[in-house]
Every structure is written in C-alpha cells, then in structure tokens.
Amino acid sequence: MHCRSAFREERLDVLHGLMTAHPLATLITAGSNGLEANLMPFTLHAGGEHGILRAHLARGHSQLDALQGGAEALIVFQGPECYVTPAWYPSKAEHGKVVPTWNFAMVQARGKPVILDDATWVRAQIEELTNNHEGQRASPWKVADAPDDFIAAQLKALVGIEIPIRSIEGKWKVSQNRLPADRQGVIDGLRSEQVCPSMLATMEAR
Incomplete structure (x- = not known):
C-alpha cells in the first residue's frame, strides 16, 4: 500500500478498532481465474501477533478455489471517508493554491486462508457476527430464533x-499534511455543513 509516513497508522488497537467498527471488508485473492474481490463480513479474534480473521461463504462461491489454493489473501477494511473541498481551507483566501482531495481511513491485512468444513465452527462464527450487530437492538434476533432444521440446512x-493475520497496515489520511489552520478548517466545514459525521469524529480524535 502506498502510504506517506504522515498518514501511516501502526497502533494495533486503532487498526483493530476500525476493523471491528467496519467489518464488511473486501477479500481479494489470486487464483486460476485471476484476481477476484468480494465483500464479506468478518469477525476479529485474538491470536498470533496481529489477530485472526474469520468469515464464512457458500460452498459454490467462485472464490473458494483460490482460498483453498493456499495463496496469501488481502483483506481491505474501509473506514470513514469524505470529499474535502478547498473552500474549507483558510489558505484558499490567502493564495488560492489549493485543490480538492479525499480524506479516509483504511486497514489492509494479509494472511493465508484456512478453509474449515465444520458446521459447528460455522454456526459459532455466524452467531458471533449476528450478536455483534443485533446486540444494539431493543429486541435482538438470534440464530436460535429460526427453526433448527432450517438453520441446519443453511449450514450445510x-x-x-x-x-491468521501475517501483516497489517493502516492509512489515516485526515489532513495531517495541511497547515493546522487548514486542518481545522476541514473540521469546521464538516461540522457546519453536517456532512460525514464519522470523518468528523475521526479527525477530532487525532
């Protein structure tokens, strides 16, 4: 990943925080059919130096052959992102030498996939994924709410x-390369125009 030093994020807790908050990631593999990329929700677990990612997919999924081949996969987690207008920079009024850009945060993880043909394991992963997102609701739906025979058929x-994550990189491009006044201008612009609250929170936290 191309990443200037000003934008590099190496704190594992911050990287894991983005992955947990934005679990729908792009899984990229290279196999006999070439490159393939698909969106897939992941759960993150402790283990090894950088953590372990878990997910599930259909037996007939076109990416399964590449995953079974043992080659390393790339998983891209996209966090908050937003367009940045030059109108938010105080320096625009001073000299006009400004252009639009895009602020974003992202994590790239790499590792060799292991396929697990185990209905008990898959159910546990699905239950964890479901509970992570249903837990915020007043009346959470649970996997056990569905008929047992229906769930068993789905698991088959x-x-x-x-x-297991072999390497992990983070890029937080949140106007660190701008003068402090311009960076504050972006924060003020996001707040006053009420756009991209997640990016506003990200910038205010750094």
Whole structure:
C-alpha cells in the first residue's frame, strides 16, 4: 500500500478498532481465474501477533478455489471517508493554491486462508457476527430464533474461513499534511455543513 509516513497508522488497537467498527471488508485473492474481490463480513479474534480473521461463504462461491489454493489473501477494511473541498481551507483566501482531495481511513491485512468444513465452527462464527450487530437492538434476533432444521440446512451450504493475520497496515489520511489552520478548517466545514459525521469524529480524535 502506498502510504506517506504522515498518514501511516501502526497502533494495533486503532487498526483493530476500525476493523471491528467496519467489518464488511473486501477479500481479494489470486487464483486460476485471476484476481477476484468480494465483500464479506468478518469477525476479529485474538491470536498470533496481529489477530485472526474469520468469515464464512457458500460452498459454490467462485472464490473458494483460490482460498483453498493456499495463496496469501488481502483483506481491505474501509473506514470513514469524505470529499474535502478547498473552500474549507483558510489558505484558499490567502493564495488560492489549493485543490480538492479525499480524506479516509483504511486497514489492509494479509494472511493465508484456512478453509474449515465444520458446521459447528460455522454456526459459532455466524452467531458471533449476528450478536455483534443485533446486540444494539431493543429486541435482538438470534440464530436460535429460526427453526433448527432450517438453520441446519443453511449450514450445510456453508464453509468457514480463518485467516491468521501475517501483516497489517493502516492509512489515516485526515489532513495531517495541511497547515493546522487548514486542518481545522476541514473540521469546521464538516461540522457546519453536517456532512460525514464519522470523518468528523475521526479527525477530532487525532
């Protein structure tokens, strides 16, 4: 990943925080059919130096062959992002030498996938994924709410993926390369125009 030093994020807790908050990631593999990329929700677990990613997919999924091949996969987690207008920079009024840009935060993780053909494992992963998102609701839905035979049939059509993270990189491009006044101008612009509250929170936290 191309990343200037000003934008590099290396704190594992911060990287994991983005991955947990934005679990729908792009899984990228290279196999006999070439490069393939698909969106997939992941759960993050402790283990190894950088953590372990888990997910599930259909047995007939076109990416399964590449995952079974043992080649390293790339998983891209996209966090907050927003367009930045030059109108927010005080320096625009001073000299006009400004252009639009895009602020964003992202994490790239790499590791070799392991396929798990185990209905008990897959159910546990699905239950964790479900509970993570249903837990915020007043009346959370649970996997056990569905009929047992229905869930059993669904599980037969799925396999699990476990990816021990070999390497992990983070890029937080949140106007660190601008003068302090311009960076504050972006924060003020996001707040006053009430756009992209997640990016506003990200910038205010750094």
